[in-house]
Amino acid sequence: MTPKQKLYIARHLAKLGIDIIEAGFPASNKADLENVKLIAHEVGNTVVDSDGHIPVICGLARCNKNDIDKAWEALKYAKFPRIHIFIATSEIHMKYKLKMSKEEVIEKARTMVAYARSLGCIDVQFSPEDAGRSEREFLYEILAEAIQEGATTLCIPDTVGYNWPREFGQLIADIRANTPGVENVIISTHCHNDLGMATANTLEGAYSGARQVEVTINGIGERAGNASLEEVEKYSGMLVQPHKAIVGANAFAHESGIHELGYDFEGKELNDLFWRFKSVAEMKKVITNDDLMALVSN
Numbered sequence: 001m002t003p004k005q006k007l008y009i010a011r012h013l014a015k016l017g018i019d020i021i022e023a024g025f026p027a028s029n030k031a032d033l034e035n036v037k038l039i040a041h042e043v044g045n046t047v048v049d050s051d052g053h054i055p056v057i058c059g060l061a062r063c064n065k066n067d068i069d070k071a072w073e074a075l076k077y078a079k080f081p082r083i084h085i086f087i088a089t090s091e092i093h094m095k096y097k098l099k100m101s102k103e104e105v106i107e108k109a110r111t112m113v114a115y116a117r118s119l120g121c122i123d124v125q126f127s128p129e130d131a132g133r134s135e136r137e138f139l140y141e142i143l144a145e146a147i148q149e150g151a152t153t154l155c156i157p158d159t160v161g162y163n164w165p166r167e168f169g170q171l172i173a174d175i176r177a178n179t180p181g182v183e184n185v186i187i188s189t190h191c192h193n194d195l196g197m198a199t200a201n202t203l204e205g206a207y208s209g210a211r212q213v214e215v216t217i218n219g220i221g222e223r224a225g226n227a228s229l230e231e232v233e234k235y236s237g238m239l240v241q242p243h244k245a246i247v248g249a250n251a252f253a254h255e256s257g258i259h260e261l262g263y264d265f266e267g268k269e270l271n272d273l274f275w276r277f278k279s280v281a282e283m284k285k286v287i288t289n290d291d292l293m294a295l296v297s298n
């Protein structure tokens with residue numbers, strides 16, 4: 001997407017009343033840094049929803065100083081900036097990706113949350129990446145350390161879309177029950193859709209006490225995507241399947257008879273007429289639109 005398109009979408013999200021817009025990953029490339037800066041500046045100060053809210057503008061950062069500096073460079077123009085720091089906590093990610101011990105991972109999380117706060121960012125979100133496959137006791141420990149250092153939101157990602165709804169709900173409930181200091185922060189969900197469960201997991205997370213849910217426009221995201229904020233397709237360049245809920249072309253179109261029975265036509269109930277036909281198509285073979293209008297107006 002061009003910066004203009006990103007800005008357009010961010011503006012509309014703000015107008016819709018979205019509380020937090022994660023606008024990009026400033027350290028990933030110069031263009032993203034500039035995009036986040038633009039959105040922080042233009043949307044994070046002036047655009048309000050019908051309740052008069054200005055959204056939080058958030059930027060993603062790995063658990064290192066360079067990423068956090070870049071995020072802050074872009075976000076500091078927003079009225080409500082947030083840095084979202086993440087580091088992996090599952091056995092497999094720590095061993096093969098990070099090549100770090102648990103102790104090293106905790107230390108990194110602690111020092112980098114503290115570093116983000118030291119820059120003047122009072123809103124810091126921390127994510128234990130691959131939480132869905134992380135050992136519970138370790139999660140409680142690292143989350144507690146992040147809270148201690150000033151994290152304000154804990155995002156719990158099912159990074160590889162591996163959890164089932166009940167499991168994910170239980171994970172959120174367990175974190176709420178066992179993490180020291182959790183009552184002072186907001187828990188968020190971040191669910192991927194590899195098993196088609198992102199929305200169900202997100203809802204289970206919310207039932208279990210998560211008060212923030214992370215979603216993407218039309219569910220676009222890595223691999224099978226994320227939980228979806230049903231939205232626009234024009235700028236994403238990804239065609240929406242016609243049978244997709246809410247935004248698909250078919251979502252509000254219906255042609256088979258039985259469900260049409262209760263529909264109004266020009267404000268009048270046509271139950272009496274429609275029940276005789278198997279479908280609207282069948283009916284139209286016998287009755288023309290003009291006939292229909294005449295019947296309705298009579």
Ligand SMILES: CC(C)C(=O)C(=O)O
Pocket residue numbers: 060086127128129130155157158159160190192
């Ligand atoms: C950055 C984190 C939250 C993420 O995208 C994931 O773990 O899926």
